[in-house]
Amino acid sequence: MRALLARAQELRRYPSAILGLAMICTLVILAVYAMATMPYREAVRLWQGGEGVWDENPRLAKPSWFNAFRKVKLPPTIVVDSAGRPETKQRIEFEEEGEADVLITLAFDYQYDVFPKELAVYLTANFEKVAPFASFIWRTPDGREFPMTSTSVRTRDSYRISQDRKLQAELGGRQPEIGLLAADPWAETPVPLKGRHELIVDGIVFEPGSDLDARLVVYGQVHGIAGTDHLRRDITVALLWGTPIALCFGLLAAVGSMSTTMVLAATGSWYGRWVDGLLQRLNELVMILPMLPILVMVGTLYSRSIWLMLGLIILLSIFGGALRIYRAMFLQTREAPYIEAARAYGAGNLRIIFLYLIPRIIPVLVPQFVSLIPTFVFLEATLSLLGLGDPTIPTWGKVLNDASQNGALFMGHYYWVLAPSLLLIFTGLGFAMLGFALDRVFNPRLREQ
Amino acid sequence: MTAASTTQGARRAESSFVRVARYTGVRLIAVLVTVVVGVYLTILIANMGGYVDEIRMGQIREAVGLMAGANPDLPFMSDEERIAYVEQLVAIEVERLGMDRPFLLRSFTYLANALTLNFGRAEQLISDSGSRLVRLIIIERLPSTLYLFATGQLLLFGSAILLALYLSQRYGSWLDRLVVALAPTSAAPGWFYGIFLILIFAGILRLLPFGGMVDTPPPADRLQYALSLLKHLILPISAILMGALWQTTYFWRTFFLIYSREDYVEMARAKGLPPHLVERRYILRPTLPAIVTSFALQLISMWMGAIVLETVFRWPGIGQLFFRAIGSYDTPVLLGIVVTYAYLLAVTVLVLEIVYAILDPRVRIEGRKAEA
Numbered sequence: 001m002r003a004l005l006a007r008a009q010e011l012r013r014y015p016s017a018i019l020g021l022a023m024i025c026t027l028v029i030l031a032v033y034a035m036a037t038m039p040y041r042e043a044v045r046l047w048q049g050g051e052g053v054w055d056e057n058p059r060l061a062k063p064s065w066f067n068a069f070r071k072v073k074l075p076p077t078i079v080v081d082s083a084g085r086p087e088t089k090q091r092i093e094f095e096e097e098g099e100a101d102v103l104i105t106l107a108f109d110y111q112y113d114v115f116p117k118e119l120a121v122y123l124t125a126n127f128e129k130v131a132p133f134a135s136f137i138w139r140t141p142d143g144r145e146f147p148m149t150s151t152s153v154r155t156r157d158s159y160r161i162s163q164d165r166k167l168q169a170e171l172g173g174r175q176p177e178i179g180l181l182a183a184d185p186w187a188e189t190p191v192p193l194k195g196r197h198e199l200i201v202d203g204i205v206f207e208p209g210s211d212l213d214a215r216l217v218v219y220g221q222v223h224g225i226a227g228t229d230h231l232r233r234d235i236t237v238a239l240l241w242g243t244p245i246a247l248c249f250g251l252l253a254a255v256g257s258m259s260t261t262m263v264l265a266a267t268g269s270w271y272g273r274w275v276d277g278l279l280q281r282l283n284e285l286v287m288i289l290p291m292l293p294i295l296v297m298v299g300t301l302y303s304r305s306i307w308l309m310l311g312l313i314i315l316l317s318i319f320g321g322a323l324r325i326y327r328a329m330f331l332q333t334r335e336a337p338y339i340e341a342a343r344a345y346g347a348g349n350l351r352i353i354f355l356y357l358i359p360r361i362i363p364v365l366v367p368q369f370v371s372l373i374p375t376f377v378f379l380e381a382t383l384s385l386l387g388l389g390d391p392t393i394p395t396w397g398k399v400l401n402d403a404s405q406n407g408a409l410f411m412g413h414y415y416w417v418l419a420p421s422l423l424l425i426f427t428g429l430g431f432a433m434l435g436f437a438l439d440r441v442f443n444p445r446l447r448e449q
Numbered sequence: 450m451t452a453a454s455t456t457q458g459a460r461r462a463e464s465s466f467v468r469v470a471r472y473t474g475v476r477l478i479a480v481l482v483t484v485v486v487g488v489y490l491t492i493l494i495a496n497m498g499g500y501v502d503e504i505r506m507g508q509i510r511e512a513v514g515l516m517a518g519a520n521p522d523l524p525f526m527s528d529e530e531r532i533a534y535v536e537q538l539v540a541i542e543v544e545r546l547g548m549d550r551p552f553l554l555r556s557f558t559y560l561a562n563a564l565t566l567n568f569g570r571a572e573q574l575i576s577d578s579g580s581r582l583v584r585l586i587i588i589e590r591l592p593s594t595l596y597l598f599a600t601g602q603l604l605l606f607g608s609a610i611l612l613a614l615y616l617s618q619r620y621g622s623w624l625d626r627l628v629v630a631l632a633p634t635s636a637a638p639g640w641f642y643g644i645f646l647i648l649i650f651a652g653i654l655r656l657l658p659f660g661g662m663v664d665t666p667p668p669a670d671r672l673q674y675a676l677s678l679l680k681h682l683i684l685p686i687s688a689i690l691m692g693a694l695w696q697t698t699y700f701w702r703t704f705f706l707i708y709s710r711e712d713y714v715e716m717a718r719a720k721g722l723p724p725h726l727v728e729r730r731y732i733l734r735p736t737l738p739a740i741v742t743s744f745a746l747q748l749i750s751m752w753m754g755a756i757v758l759e760t761v762f763r764w765p766g767i768g769q770l771f772f773r774a775i776g777s778y779d780t781p782v783l784l785g786i787v788v789t790y791a792y793l794l795a796v797t798v799l800v801l802e803i804v805y806a807i808l809d810p811r812v813r814i815e816g817r818k819a820e821a
Binding site: 287288289290294296298301371375381382385400404409421424428429431432435436 | 632634637
């Protein structure tokens with residue numbers, strides 16, 4: 001133990017080790033933060049999306065911090081809601097019993113040089129029998145008015161202005177979010193008109209207690225720290241929760257495979273004869289089993305659960321070059337005098353294997369262990385990239401997979417690829433740098449000057 | 450004394466061939482047995498204890514349903530007749546695909562077929578030339594995978610060894626330190642850098658293609674075709690190099706450094722031998738078995754890496770075929786590819802053993818003892 005501490009002291013001489021350790025700490029803090037702020041179930045629910053979860057997020061929006069580096073600022077999402085704001089609503093009772101005109105004016109100040117992504121209105125109505133009726137009018141800062149659709153409103157309803165083909169035709173074929181906000185929709189390259197735009201929802205209710213509320217969402221071009229994907233999901237969720245999953249996966253796989261390999265190698269080399277022979281033949285057998293194709297096959301035909309994959313990866317990585325190397329190490333160690341001494345006082349086989357042989361080579365393997373972790377992190381990312389990630393869990397690899405499936409590179413959505421990639425390489429570099437430095441300290445094959 | 454040692458030397462030279470041959474023969478048998486067991490395991494996994502059969506039965510019923518629907522007499526049959534007719538068609542189809550026999554029996558048929566590279570007919574996929582034979586489908590894809598990965602691995606290995614040898618003679622120079630500093634970047638695999646390379650050179654600069662093997666449509670002119678091949682090769686090769694070059698170089702540099710401090714190397718230097726001779730005869734020669742071993746192991750991992758890299762670069766090789774086979778649950782193709790992989794790995798291991806036997810003097814002189 002003291003020797004281990006002394007070597008840890010020696011690590012201080014390597015700046016790469018300090019840096020690597022700092023990077024790993026950052027990741028651990030990020031993982032703890034993710035788990036503390038967002039329970040696992042919540043993360044899974046958010047990532048699975050569904051009705052009402054991500055409705056107000058723009059599709060494929062860039063990260064908000066892009067604006068800090070841009071001369072022409074991109075608009076964030078603007079939401080104007082009439083619920084709880086009586087000043088936006090006017091109610092004029094009609095002569096007939098219970099009928100009234102509900103006039104909602106949703107105004108927002110647009111001061112950007114870029115058009116928003118989309119426009120949509122979400123409506124809520126309460127009524128007993130007869131649904132209210134609403135017509136929509138867009139009023140620009142310079143007083144032009146565009147009448148839009150009229151429709152009866154269900155309890156929860158939405159009007160996607162950007163998908164209104166009739167309106168688009170009236171605007172000379174321009175997308176509504178461009179045509180409505182432009183200073184001149186018929187210009188060659190329209191520019192947004194800055195100032196107070198208004199959406200007027202002219203609703204008629206037919207019952208005494210009946211009421212209508214509207215929420216205008218002007219979808220922006222930027223969203224959150226990491227932007228959004230093609231399903232309006234906030235990528236931050238996957239980036240945050242990907243951290244504990246990646247660390248956990250890498251650590252478990254490394255511990256599982258390495259310790260089993262060690263025990264097998266020690267047992268084989270201690271007992272020798274047929275035990276050793278069997279293990280060696282088995283090793284040769286597994287070495288020619290193509291690991292990735294088998295993982296892919298199981299993922300496609302059976303289950304994509306991350307735990308099954310983890311188990312299979314551990315099982316397949318137990319064997320391989322490492323078992324041979326450890327075996328060679330143990331063969332050397334078993335001839336050591338202290339083992340002979342242990343035998344002389346009557347130590348049992350298991351005692352020798354677990355208390356004398358294995359502890360002996362653990363220090364030698366610490367660097368390898370650290371360097372092994374990112375390999376498994378990347379293996380998980382590889383599987384996800386191939387479309388075999390666990391469908392319920394948000395991971396970095398799955399973000400990459402979504403991005404490549406949707407042609408992110410081709411379409412220029414670089415942020416989508418860069419954020420998970422940077423996190424992956426950050427993890428890889430952190431562990432690898434620490435591993436390399438540990439290797440030099442623990443296994444000084446070379447006396448560095 | 451002198452005479453005795455020469456005759457002994459002659460006998461040794463004579464028998465060393467026999468020893469290498471015997472060693473190789475033993476290894477060959479061991480590898481073959483391994484291949485048989487490995488392929489059988491693969492078949493078991495591919496069938497997941499009959500899970501695939503369920504899917505295939507579903508497919509058969511669907512296909513039969515369509516077939517029966519096309520029969521003009523169907524509307525005139527009674528319900529019982531109709532059911533009987535469909536069941537009969539299903540039975541014919543089941544028999545045609547050999548699904549009526551128990552899985553255990555079928556698994557041995559699969560094994561025998563797989564070992565003789567007789568993979569049968571694909572159920573869904575068709576080769577570009579229009580064949581349904583799995584063997585043809587795979588053979589069609591093999592050259593492009595070999596073309597990419599043979600080029601990549603040879604380039605990687607050659608440059609890593611040369612650079613490492615160069616660095617080991619210039620220990621502590623800025624280039625040496627740079628390689629040491631860059632080594633941890635190999636924690637990320639090649640496909641990962643591939644994404645960045647596509648982003649920069651195809652996405653932003655628009656200099657190189659996003660993926661594929663040749664332009665579409667392929668140029669008719671031979672020279673143009675070759676140039677187009679080369680152009681598409683640049684990014685995947687760079688990705689392979691970025692993913693492994695620094696760590697491989699670092700590993701060999703350390704390895705050579707240890708060997709170049711041996712007394713006999715110092716001795717050779719003291720004798721005044723030119724540096725390139727010292728490098729070749731006193732450093733490279735004794736480390737050759739280790740170099741070959743590591744090259745073979747690298748080849749093995751290369752076969753695995755092919756799947757992902759081909760997917761990222763849309764390279765029309767075996768890796769991509771594997772995905773299409775999985776997507777359509779085409780078991781014969783799937784199995785064919787995995788068996789091809791197993792064979793490729795086995796051949797790699799075997800070639801390694803033979804080369805090792807020739808290179809390592811311990812094998813030549815002491816026969817089987819070197820195995821331990």
